[in-house]
Amino acid sequence: DAGVIQSPRHEVTEMGQEVTLRCKPISGHDYLFWYRQTMMRGLELLIYFNNNVPIDDSGMPEDRFSAKMPNASFSTLKIQPSEPRDSAVYFCASSFLVRVGELFFGEGSRLTVL
């Protein structure tokens, strides 16, 4: 079975540009999470969805960040405008309700903002 699929794997952009990261969760999973990982701060939860509905977005750094999940098989994380401090690896993960704690992560999107 396919795991969590993220795109793009790598993105290099200039400050001020819009960045859109994409995620396809594992089919049948009802939770989807967006995490960001940096050396300084480790893995930080940005937002998570249950059955396509955002449940907790308290980790979203500021209004420049937005996330959507229009259907059970697709989610986006958008940064507009991007800043150098947004440079990080962004991970999407999905899980089953009954398997709390067992997150399946995608390979991540490595973002560099110049």
Added chain:
Amino acid sequence: RKEVEQDPGPFNVPEGATVAFNCTYSNSASQSFFWYRQDCRKEPKLLMSVYSSGNEDGRFTAQLNRASQYISLLIRDSKLSDSATYLCVADGPNSGYALNFGKGTSLLVTP
């Protein structure tokens, strides 16, 4: 202050050694705890859950001390392939579905 704190290491140990990692969590309401493993430039993967009574999975033993709010991971008979970063995880304050990750402890097993 992060909700889950770990010693970043690195821990350098010879093959066959026993190594232990600890982490502390700040939220006394946390109910679920886990260890994840992350290889260099890869995604995190669940290693094992941590149960109140302690649990083993082969060479790996996880323990929870609720009174002191710390979690431990013991690796016996270390293998070269155990080299990775080990992330300590606790659930969030309001929901079991939001997991807080520590920054990780780096382990290098040498021949």
